[in-house]
Amino acid sequence: MRTLLMLRGAPGCGKSTFVREHQLEPYTISSDTVRLLYRAPVLDLNGRRSISQASGSIVWHTLYEMIEHRLAKGDFTVVDATFSRTTEMRRLKRLADQYRYRSYLVDFTDVPLDECLRRNSQRDDYRIVPEEVIRGMYQRFAEEPVLQGIKVLNPSEFESVFVQKVDLSHYRKIVHIGDIHGCYSALREYLREPDKNCCYIFTGDFLDRGIENVKVLRYLLEICRSPNVILVEGNHEKHLYDYCHGQKSRSRVFETITRPELNAAGFDKWEIKKFCRRLTECLWYQYQGREVFVCHGGISALPYNPVFISSEQIIKGIGTYEDYLRTAYSWDRNTSDNCYQIFGHRNTEKSPMHVSKRCFCLEGEVENGGCLRIAELDSSGFHEVEIQNCVFKKLYS
Numbered sequence: 001m002r003t004l005l006m007l008r009g010a011p012g013c014g015k016s017t018f019v020r021e022h023q024l025e026p027y028t029i030s031s032d033t034v035r036l037l038y039r040a041p042v043l044d045l046n047g048r049r050s051i052s053q054a055s056g057s058i059v060w061h062t063l064y065e066m067i068e069h070r071l072a073k074g075d076f077t078v079v080d081a082t083f084s085r086t087t088e089m090r091r092l093k094r095l096a097d098q099y100r101y102r103s104y105l106v107d108f109t110d111v112p113l114d115e116c117l118r119r120n121s122q123r124d125d126y127r128i129v130p131e132e133v134i135r136g137m138y139q140r141f142a143e144e145p146v147l148q149g150i151k152v153l154n155p156s157e158f159e160s161v162f163v164q165k166v167d168l169s170h171y172r173k174i175v176h177i178g179d180i181h182g183c184y185s186a187l188r189e190y191l192r193e194p195d196k197n198c199c200y201i202f203t204g205d206f207l208d209r210g211i212e213n214v215k216v217l218r219y220l221l222e223i224c225r226s227p228n229v230i231l232v233e234g235n236h237e238k239h240l241y242d243y244c245h246g247q248k249s250r251s252r253v254f255e256t257i258t259r260p261e262l263n264a265a266g267f268d269k270w271e272i273k274k275f276c277r278r279l280t281e282c283l284w285y286q287y288q289g290r291e292v293f294v295c296h297g298g299i300s301a302l303p304y305n306p307v308f309i310s311s312e313q314i315i316k317g318i319g320t321y322e323d324y325l326r327t328a329y330s331w332d333r334n335t336s337d338n339c340y341q342i343f344g345h346r347n348t349e350k351s352p353m354h355v356s357k358r359c360f361c362l363e364g365e366v367e368n369g370g371c372l373r374i375a376e377l378d379s380s381g382f383h384e385v386e387i388q389n390c391v392f393k394k395l396y397s
Helices: 015-021 031-038 056-073 086-098 113-121 132-144 157-159 184-191 213-223 237-244 252-265 269-279 311-316 324-334
Strands: 004-007 029-030 077-080 102-107 151-153 174-175 197-200 229-231 283-287 290-294 337-345 354-356 360-361 370-376 381-388
Touching: 004 015, 004 086, 004 157, 015 077, 029 031, 029 056, 031 056, 031 157, 056 077, 056 086, 086 102, 102 157, 113 132, 132 381, 151 157, 184 213, 184 370, 184 381, 213 269, 237 252, 237 269, 324 337, 324 354
Parallel strands: 004 077, 004 102, 029 077, 102 151, 174 197, 197 229, 290 337, 337 360
Antiparallel strands: 174 370, 283 290, 354 360, 370 381
């Protein structure tokens, strides 16, 4: 998921041990590793091997290219560098903001200088850093602050970046509403008057393809601040994000139809920005003995924590667009008997809502005259609701 961890500290402070102990190697990009990819250890004037500091510009260029490639996919990413200079943090924070990441800095600078020097001296010879370099880093740690917008953690607080499973058992009913795609009439036929004792979870793709986009967006802007309304991000929400940030989307349907409709309606783009910030990539909750994972695309298993799944897979699904059935069956094999998944996005085989033993697919082609799919969960279990859409026009092939 869109979570970025910067590890700040001098060589020998314990960053590599932290990565190893938390099994973060597959998620970590290290500046020293990139240097060693460009050049093998070299001899210094004292006859010892060391990591070459030459070609620094190409090393950092490559490092940031690798980071940006991961961030574009929504991968959980850890960057192991010293971050002794504010300029290093600022450049990475700009990338994080561009790709809508939560930014954290795990701070190892409280390790005493003498202890850091001692540990540094015990490293493999080619990883030993000159003492004066480390002293200079500690001087900069004291002088150059962490940027605003980056949450500082000590190493023991690492798990605070994890997705937390929430308990929704106090609600009378949980209502999962599938892909709306601009079909306001079908939505309002079901959701005439929201009940404060129910929790409403929208699984994404609110606009595009349907012919009531303006009404849908106005309604969602009206209810999104309610504590019992949760909006899960779909792939079409990227177009809305681009719209409110003055960027052109990559969707022909959005650019030729939805954008002109929104422009004509005179929406406040600042309000849409705040709406987009309310979106969550997924929701993981428990309800009266059941565990439920909600996302837009559908995933094949629930790992140690959802933060380690890329946002691209959470939003667009595992495998190809046609692989949703295999994804659902895999979920059934890989999760416990009380663990359910609800997703939308894809239904190429026109499958029923209860697509596998413990998965529900809420994509019902509502925009083409199909059904708005709703999965209700109460104390007696799941219940399926389908609302036929009679207000539509086929806009695409």
